[in-house]
Amino acid sequence: MSKARCWIALLLALSLLLGGCWDRRELEERTSVLGMGIDLAKGKPNLLKVTVQIPIPIKIAGSGGQTGGKGGGSPVRVMSSTGHTVLEAISNLQKRLNQKIFIGHARVVAVSEEVARRGLREITDGFRRDPEMRRLLWPIVVKKDAAHLLKVKPKLEQIPIVYIMDMIESGTKTGSIPDQTLGNFYIQDSSRTMQPYLNYMVTHNDEIIWKGVAVFREDKMVGVLPELQTWVLNQLRDNKTGGDIVIAVPGKKGAYITVRPHFVRTKLKLEQAGNQTGSLQARYVCRLQCDLLEATFPLDFKDNGIIHKYEQIIRQEMEKRAAKLINMLQKDFKSDILKLGLAIHGHHYRDYWVSHNWVEEFPRFPISVQYDVHIRRIGMKMK
Amino acid sequence: MSRNQSSSTDKTMSTWQLASLITSTLIGVGVLTLPRTSTERLAEQGWMAPLAGGGIALAATLLIAWLSRRYPGLTFIQYSEVIWGSRKSRWLGKLISLPWVLLYLAHLYIGTAITSRLFGEVVVTAVLRETPIEAIIITMFCLALFLCLHDVEVVSRVNELLFLLILFPVLIIGLLSFQKADWNQILPLFSASFPDVFKGAVETAFTYQGYEVMLIFFAFAQPVARKSQAGFIGIAVAIGVYTLITMSGIAVFGVDEMQKLTWPTLEIVKTTQMPGLVLERLESAFLGVWVAAVFTTISNTYYAFNLGLRQFFGRGMVFQRIMSLLLMFPLFYLALIPQNIVQIFRVSRMSGYIGLVVGLGLPLLYLAVSLMRRQGNRVKEKGKVAR
């Protein structure tokens, strides 16, 4: 019965290993950090201040604990600590906590604008090496104080970070907020063919407001793209719809028309510019299908040309917005967040990419945007 | 007639079993780094490296199958002495074949150590961060040892059983990751030169390591099993998986990001969301399931090593059982020799090159000698002579 002996030996060997349980760490033995804020420490420019938001499980209603929801007080604890690097600050924080910090559940990393302008590579290096860190969390640039974003009490959700998370998630679903996860930031940061950007938020008392995106060159923030231009960016770059388009109808006072894009398809055409070989120009053709949501003036659809007329008005407005976007990117930020470089790298590798330095070339690269707007539906009201 | 007769009626492998044996030996820990290694030289064209590398592996496997067809029912160890020796003095054949056989066995042994160390490394870095790597390596060895206690037919059935378990996670991850893909990332399609593609293919050799175990296992094929077909299917599935993973890696991350990732495949899993699944980050689950893939690699190699060793000494199953237990201890220390992860990557690349020599060079050499000496199927009757 050598087989039996082998079985027993194997089980013994396995059970000897059980003495370890090295990695076993129960849920309640981890301090789950849901959100993290990174600021410059006040008065000490070479120190970073890291703020974390930690949920207090038993204070959260409906969580099954017997004391759920009772006892009052905030369901989260916000703590800060400083250090020369992010990880040093976190390990300083650890000294004040009873359980080990677990950042595997961090969903939002807020970075203040100051830090972002100094460059994010030194901050993200530790995050990249840590296997616990998610790639699918939301990094956010906050206008002033990143710590304040964690202290805001939105009240609609018990845990503020969950509120922010939901806000961004529902925004990306409708296409108004760009889907910029940490992983995407890494990719854009590493790539030679594009530049990164992050969502930009402003806190105001107990409010959190999304205010477009922060544009980076390399890993350094160079400026903010406002909401309207961000929506154009979404349309051109990712075929996302962006938010509702509200337009003051020219020639009529107080006359506004609102349409909601529900389908976007952008084609990027890379063509030879002029006659000389080896020079290129980019032409974006964006087809936009919209629903009419609102008009503050009477519209009579018996008139055959009326839909076409407003389509033209919207087209002109969108092209104006797009021109402003391109202008800002090329002139103000000199940063290709459009992924234009990637397309050129892919399609004109030998005849253009090899011979040009794209980072220098982008600001003077000819880009034009053309819109093609269709209003498909007008809602429940006919006249 | 005793041994060979019994091996052709009882301990046999069907075509499908041979194919799944090849695939599951090939697919292992190499997949976790493949997207990085294949884009290192070829950049956007990195997906060609596994294709071309697979071509090399396929050629080698077909050569091995051809060799095995010439000496049916005999393993590499057994026909070595037939090829090199004469009818009168078998010890001469044994002597001449000694360096080749030893090279082969040493390659298998070291390959087992490297694979288990690499996997231990990734588990300890990514999932079980406090667990000593020794514990991971020992558990993997225990699994391999447990398999070595059984007969050859069990090896083929285990591989058959685990085949789908290995294939499913990679395929699902590969396909799901296409949601996040940007196809401009894999353009331009042809930027690298042909010599570069060849060099890139050679660099993927470690990932394709493993087909050389067929020098042993083809001997246990059923008489009706088609070895070349099995080799073709087995390698083709591996090529498909590798190309898919490399392609999705490039399409999702782009070449520049990929070079920054130690375990790119794990990062692909990390960025992939399974629609409708409650669970969120699948990399632990992926690594968990991947134990099966690595297990098949380690244990098939180790089994081939022990089987070869036992045949080399002309012993039976008891010898294999005892030796597989005893040789685990040096193997364990061997696995712990490299000092850091960079060194391990270097060693694994070296082992890939040696694998090319063993997997492609040895069959070529043997075939040449065998053809020159006009040996062949007529050895069939003499098969019993070479135990």
Add this chain to the structure above:
Amino acid sequence: MSRFWQAWKRRKQMLRDQALHQRSKKSMDKIPDIPVSPELEANVTTIQRLLGSSDDLLARHFVIGPQETGKKAVLVYFDTLVDKKVIDEFILEYLGSPLDDRERPAIHTLESVRGMQKLLEYLLAGMTILLIEGKTEAIVCGTFHYAKRGIEEPQSEALVRGSREGFNESLSDGVSLIRKRLKDPALRVRLIQVGERTRTPVNVLFIEDLAPEDVVREIVNRIKGIQIDGILESGYIEQMIQDSTWSPFPQIQATERPDKVVAHLLEGKVAILTEGTPFALIAPAIFTQFYQSAEDYYERFLISSMIRLIRMMSLFVALLLPSLYIAFSSFHPEMIPSRLVIAMAAGRSTVPFPSVIEAFLMEITMEILREASIRLPGPIGPTIGIVGALVVGQAAVQAGLVSPIMVIIVALTTIGSFATPSYSAAISIRMLRFPLMILAGAFGLYGIMTFLIIIFIHLSALKSFGIPYMTPISPVYLKSMRDFIFRAPFFWMKERPEMFNPPDPSRQNWGEDK
């Protein structure tokens, strides 16, 4: 075949060695085979001497034919084993009265024996021995009468649709239930007596042109090789003839249902029926058949395919759920959605144990409850279930001993293990859950997978009478996969499962009708 034959030879050698020690104890061998003597009284004293002085052994003296001229005779029987009515009414009345034109009594098994050994064997089986003065052979009359249960609905394998008949403890009833369903001239019944002291009759049933000859021979040989004092249940036989004793998986299927036995006979398998138990054995058995129910074939194929899928899922739930809970909650909390993880942490905040211990505690409690409810008499059983599940679970959560999610998980695993049609397979899964939980507590998902691989290796190595245990999956038999998780409609299953290698593979459309 040669491999299991070798293994079996080793085993048999071992059994034979054991038997050598027991040889002196073998009861029947002790009895000298004395021929029946013409002296009536000598015979009676011999019998009484050999059987000791059992008070239920009766010898009734009477005279055959007219009182004066007739021959002296004696009836020997065990009072407790025979049908007294038959003896009184027929034998004594018929033989004791003067010869006339009365009909012969209807007594089955009229046989004559000469040796005392054989005679005692019949006597012990409930026959009545008729000894006649001056004759050297004894007449055996089949007067046995045992108390037995009627045909009832099988307790352990209830079906919604399907026959309500189950085996009872009588061997002959069992064979009759099968013969009733299977009027195949090729059905063979082999009788083997097993057990040195109990001398239990065992019938091996198979269909001659379906069951492979070597498998039948192997099974018969193994049963004949059993050397044990008593067989009280077919489980004895199962354990003495199975291939691997150390496996947690059953390699022979036990069933109470005659229709199931017939279905398996038709697939070319062998059935073993044992006197004294309602459980018949079916061999060879493979892994999947323990997760299939007879009803799968009685219901329409879509429904049964879905039910089989659910059963497979419940198998995984019963096997893996507690260990997955341990792995997720104490090793990989990043895999649980953030909201849920907070809720779980809150639920666990008062629990004093690590989740491994928590899971162990609850699973063992559940096993105790289950065992308790089986032992309790019928009406109280369910009550214990309710008390255990509801009261203990609720109280444990309220006391903060276990987390609410743990209660859900324990409930799910228990329900999952009940969905397995075969009780013995369900037990093996219940058993394997515990090492899985230990390993999950040591290495998380890595540990779970490690143990699963060990199970996979073991399953691959396991064989049942030469058939690999995991058969339709490894080695792959594509045609048999039609009756695996997916139960194909009958027009797709025109052939018998090829892995059992039946000499006649076709099960539909035979003859030249198409």
